[in-house]
Structures are given as C-alpha cells and as structure tokens.
Amino acid sequence: MGWKIDSLPDQSGKTCIVTGANVGIGFATVNYLAAKGANVILACRNVDKGIAALADIRKATPSADVTVEKLDLASLASVRSFADTVLARYQGLDVLINNAGVALPPPGKTEDGFEIQFGTNVLGHFALTGLLLPLLSKTPGARIVTLSSTAHWFAKIDFDNLNAERNYDKTKAYGQSKLADLMFAYELQRRLEKTGSTTMSLAVHPGVAMSELFRYSAGLNFFLGFLSQSIHEGAWPTLMAAVDPSLKGGEFIGPGGFLTIKGEPTVQRSSDRSHDPAVASRLWDVAQTLTGVKYL
Numbered sequence: 001m002g003w004k005i006d007s008l009p010d011q012s013g014k015t016c017i018v019t020g021a022n023v024g025i026g027f028a029t030v031n032y033l034a035a036k037g038a039n040v041i042l043a044c045r046n047v048d049k050g051i052a053a054l055a056d057i058r059k060a061t062p063s064a065d066v067t068v069e070k071l072d073l074a075s076l077a078s079v080r081s082f083a084d085t086v087l088a089r090y091q092g093l094d095v096l097i098n099n100a101g102v103a104l105p106p107p108g109k110t111e112d113g114f115e116i117q118f119g120t121n122v123l124g125h126f127a128l129t130g131l132l133l134p135l136l137s138k139t140p141g142a143r144i145v146t147l148s149s150t151a152h153w154f155a156k157i158d159f160d161n162l163n164a165e166r167n168y169d170k171t172k173a174y175g176q177s178k179l180a181d182l183m184f185a186y187e188l189q190r191r192l193e194k195t196g197s198t199t200m201s202l203a204v205h206p207g208v209a210m211s212e213l214f215r216y217s218a219g220l221n222f223f224l225g226f227l228s229q230s231i232h233e234g235a236w237p238t239l240m241a242a243v244d245p246s247l248k249g250g251e252f253i254g255p256g257g258f259l260t261i262k263g264e265p266t267v268q269r270s271s272d273r274s275h276d277p278a279v280a281s282r283l284w285d286v287a288q289t290l291t292g293v294k295y296l
C-alpha cells in the first residue's frame with residue numbers, strides 16, 4: 001500500500017518553488033499544492049508559458065496563490081538572478097522542488113558551455129539549491145525534493161565525460177544526469193545532517209508519466225504512451241516527498257506498482273552506484289568548481 005493523494009494535507013502558509021512548472025509533472029505538482037492553499041512560485045524558462053499555466057491553474061483553483069518567475073537552468077546568470085529575486089522577496093521557503101529536466105536532446109551546450117542535460121538537470125539545480133539554502137535553512141522543516149529517474153539504474157558517473165568532452169550519447173548523458181541528481185540529493189542530505197540542519201533532502205522518480213519529456217524522441221513517446229500514467233499520477237511521488245511526515249531525509253520515493261512504472265508512491269531502493277559516497281563527494285566538488293556556487 002502506498003501513499004494516497006487524498007492524504008495531501010492543507011498547505012496554507014507554506015511557500016514552495018517548483019522548477020519547470022509550466023507543463024508536465026511540475027505543472028501537475030503546482031496544481032495539487034495550489035489547491036491545498038500553498039503559495040507556489042512557478043520557476044519557468046519561458047515566462048509566457050508560465051503565465052499560460054497560471055491561467056489553467058486558476059481555472060481549477062480560482063483562489064490559487066501562484067506566481068511566475070523567470071528561471072533558465074541552462075544559464076548560471078539566470079539562476080543567480082532568480083535566486084536574488086526570491087531571497088529579496090520572501091522571508092522563508094518551505095519546499096524547493098528541483099523538477100525541471102531535459103531528455104535526449106540533440107547535442108547542445110548551456111550558456112556556460114556545459115552539455116545541455118548535465119548543465120540543466122544537474123548543475124543548474126545544484127547552483128539553485130546552494131543559492132536558496134540560506135532561505136530554506138531559516139524555515140523550520142524545509143524540504144528539497146530532486147527528480148531523478150529509473151534511468152539511473154543503467155547509468156554511471158564518467159568523470160572524463162561529464163560534459164560530453166569525449167563523445168555525446170544522448171541516452172547515456174540523460175541517465176548520467178539522473179544518477180547525478182540522485183547522488184546530489186543523497187550527498188546533500190549527508191552534508192545537511194553533518195551541520196545539524198533540520199532541512200531534509202529527498203529524491204523522487206515519477207515512474208513513467210505522459211509528459212512532454214520525450215519531445216525529441218517521437219518513437220519513444222509513442223511506445224511509452226502504452227505504459228504510462230498521467231502527469232497528475234506522475235506528481236504523486238514528488239508530493240509525498242514534499243509533505244509526508246513519516247519520511248526521513250535521504251529517502252527515494254517512486255510509484256509502488258508494477259516495475260515501479262505507476263501506482264501509489266512508496267519508499268524505494270536505488271542502485272548500489274547511487275550510494276557511493278566517494279563518487280558523490282567528488283561530484284559535489286566538480287559541481288562547486290563548475291558553477292562557482294560553494295556550500296556545505
């Protein structure tokens with residue numbers, strides 16, 4: 001038996017940020033949080049798409065307390081500018097949901113020259129989390145939820161090819177970025193614990209949800225259509241990680257049904273590689289060097 005969406009409690013008084021919130025799992029996540037009274041900031045790279053999403057959210061919840069702010073995770077300048085805005089405007093931050101992601105794109109670089117999947121999915125969120133940590137730290141019981149994937153099972157961290165220095169295999173690069181997201185979430189929890197912080201870091205995978213994620217791969221999209229659940233069901237693991245009081249920092253949440261593709265969320269295991277603290281610590285150092293954001 002997994003966690004039930006009906007048990008999502010009232011979220012009034014909470015401030016939450018969801019990255020990549022204009023479509024897909026992020027959009028569904030905001031819908032649930034806003035319906036329960038949370039103040040939610042939709043952190044979107046395209047503000048017009050974000051405003052269109054606001055209109056849809058308000059159709060479902062006319063009283064929704066939601067705003068859009070520009071955040072392009074493929075630009076460290078944009079990440080810094082977003083964090084500056086949030087730090088200046090808000091007194092606390094209860095939940096940061098590192099949701100945005102790009103999958104299987106053609107070769108490309110972020111504004112700062114990083115491979116697009118590693119730069120967006122990993123480094124952008126690493127920098128964002130570090131810059132917002134002072135606000136999270138002063139909010140009792142704050143949580144950071146980072147989206148990984150079952151793709152992490154087939155991945156490994158290749159320090160010589162993090163940024164496609166040797167070659168670019170879009171599937172391997174996506175898997176590596178999602179393993180790195182998971183290892184980041186675990187390492188963040190270890191480092192928070194060492195400082196005695198009450199802020200918790202959890203990781204999530206949504207199973208398979210029919211979103212726009214595989215927009216660059218029409219064949220895969222067609223195939224996954226037969227297996228997948230809705231974006232709303234895909235948001236349940238994120239929501240459980242964000243609110244369930246029985247969870248501990250460092251846990252990994254995903255659908256509890258067949259092959260963890262769909263179903264009510266439960267606590268799950270992850271690959272042995274994801275638990276390697278030496279690799280996680282080295283990855284943390286690399287992320288600090290590449291982003292220039294140093295914390296914990």
Ligand SMILES: NC(=O)c1ccc[n+]([C@@H]2O[C@H](COP(=O)([O-])OP(=O)(O)OC[C@H]3O[C@@H](n4cnc5c(N)ncnc54)[C@H](OP(=O)(O)O)[C@@H]3O)[C@@H](O)[C@H]2O)c1
Pocket residue numbers: 019020021022023024025026043044045046049071072073074075098099100101102103120147148149150205206207208209210211212213214234
């Ligand atoms: N769907 C699945 O089955 C599945 C499975 C495993 C893991 N996941 C993970 O779940 C998360 C959500 O994905 P999804 O399925 O909801 O995909 P989606 O529908 O494609 O949504 C991805 C979101 O990320 C945003 N984004 C992409 N690049 C960005 C950037 N540079 N800066 C800011 N935002 C950016 C997108 O914005 P635009 O609309 O502007 O492109 C969009 O809002 C991802 O981390 C993904 O890896 C999904």
